[in-house]
Amino acid sequence: MIEQESTFSEIGKALPYSAPTYFFDGLPEKTLLVAKMRLEHRRKNKRLVRFVTLFASAAAVLVLVMVAPSTKRLDNRRSENVEAVLKDLSNDELTNMTVVYGSDMMEEEWSQEKTY
Amino acid sequence: MNQPESDILALLQNPVTRDSGFLLLMNTYQKQLYWHIRRLVVSHEDAEDILQETFILVYNNIGAFKGESKLYTWLYRIATNECNRFFRHNNLRIKNVELLSDETPELAAGSELEGSESILIKFQQAIQQLPKKQKIVFNLRYYDELSYEDMEQILRTSVGTLRTTYHFAYERIKKYLTEHD
Numbered sequence: 447m448i449e450q451e452s453t454f455s456e457i458g459k460a461l462p463y464s465a466p467t468y469f470f471d472g473l474p475e476k477t478l479l480v481a482k483m484r485l486e487h488r489r490k491n492k493r494l495v496r497f498v499t500l501f502a503s504a505a506a507v508l509v510l511v512m513v514a515p516s517t518k519r520l521d522n523r524r525s526e527n528v529e530a531v532l533k534d535l536s537n538d539e540l541t542n543m544t545v546v547y548g549s550d551m552m553e554e555e556w557s558q559e560k561t562y
Numbered sequence: 563m564n565q566p567e568s569d570i571l572a573l574l575q576n577p578v579t580r581d582s583g584f585l586l587l588m589n590t591y592q593k594q595l596y597w598h599i600r601r602l603v604v605s606h607e608d609a610e611d612i613l614q615e616t617f618i619l620v621y622n623n624i625g626a627f628k629g630e631s632k633l634y635t636w637l638y639r640i641a642t643n644e645c646n647r648f649f650r651h652n653n654l655r656i657k658n659v660e661l662l663s664d665e666t667p668e669l670a671a672g673s674e675l676e677g678s679e680s681i682l683i684k685f686q687q688a689i690q691q692l693p694k695k696q697k698i699v700f701n702l703r704y705y706d707e708l709s710y711e712d713m714e715q716i717l718r719t720s721v722g723t724l725r726t727t728y729h730f731a732y733e734r735i736k737k738y739l740t741e742h743d
Binding site for chain 2 (some may be wrong): 453456457459460461462463465466468469473474475477480481482484485486536
C-alpha cells in the first residue's frame with residue numbers, strides 16, 4: 447500500500463479531464479509512419495551533406511592543381527625584377543652589398559633552387 | 563494480457579520484425595505513457611505531441627537500449643525527459659493551473675461544481691502548483707504506483723531523495739487542500 451494514501455483516499459485516482467474518444471485507435475500506425483518518414487528524411491540529409499563535402503573537396507583539389515604552376519611563374523618574375531635592379535647598380539654599390547651580406551645573394555637563391 | 567517485455571524487445575531489435583514490435587510496444591504502453599505525460603502538461607494537444615515524440619525517439623534509438631533497466635522504465639525516462647524539454651521551452655508552471663480551466667469546461671464556465679468534480683479539480687490544482695520535480699515524483703508514485711527502485715531508474719535519483727521528495731510533495735498538497743477548502 448502506498449504510504450499516506452488514506453488522506454487522499456476519497457479523491458482517488460480519477461482526473462477532472464479525459465482523452466478524446468477513439469484517440470488511441472490507430473495511433474501506433476500513425477506514429478510508425480511519422481517515425482519512418484523522419485528517419486528517411488534524416489538519411490537523405492546525410493547523403494546530401496556527404497555529396498556536398500565530396501564536391502567541395504574535389505573543387506579544392508582542382509583549384510590547387512590550377513594555381514600551383516602559376517606560383518612558379520610568379521617566382522620567375524620576381525627574379526627578373528631583382529635582376530633589373532642589380533643591373534643598374536654601380537661596381538662600388540655592388541661591393542658594398544657584398545660586404546653587408548657576406549655572400550652572393552643570387553648564388554644563395556640559385557643553390558636553393560637546385561635542391562628543388 | 564500484456565506481452566512480456568522480453569518478447570517485445572526481441573521483436574524490436576530484429577530489423578525484420580522491428581515495425582510489428584513497435585506497434586505491439588505502443589499498444590502495450592501508449593495509454594500509460596499518455597496519462598503520465600498528460601498529468602504533467604495538462605493540455606491534450608501537448609500531451610499528444612510529446613507522446614508521439616517519445617515513441618519516435620524509441621523507434622529511432624532502440625539500438626541504444628542495452629537492457630540495463632526495464633523496458634518500461636526506459637520508456638518513462640524518455641517521456642519524462644521530453645516533458646522536461648517541453649517545460650524548458652514553455653514556462654508552464656503557472657500556466658498549467660490556468661490550463662486546467664481549458665481542460666475542464668465546468669471550471670471555466672464558473673458553474674456550480676458537484677462535490678466530487680470540485681475536489682478532483684482542487685487536487686489537480688494542488689499538484690500543478692508543486693515544483694516540477696515534486697510533481698513528477700508525486701505523479702509516478704501516486705498515480706502510476708511505481709516503486710522507488712523503478713523511479714530511481716527513470717529519474718536517476720537515489721531512493722532516499724525520492725522518498726523525501728514525495729513526502730514534501732504530499733505535505734504541500736495536503737496544505738493546499740486545507741487552505742482552499
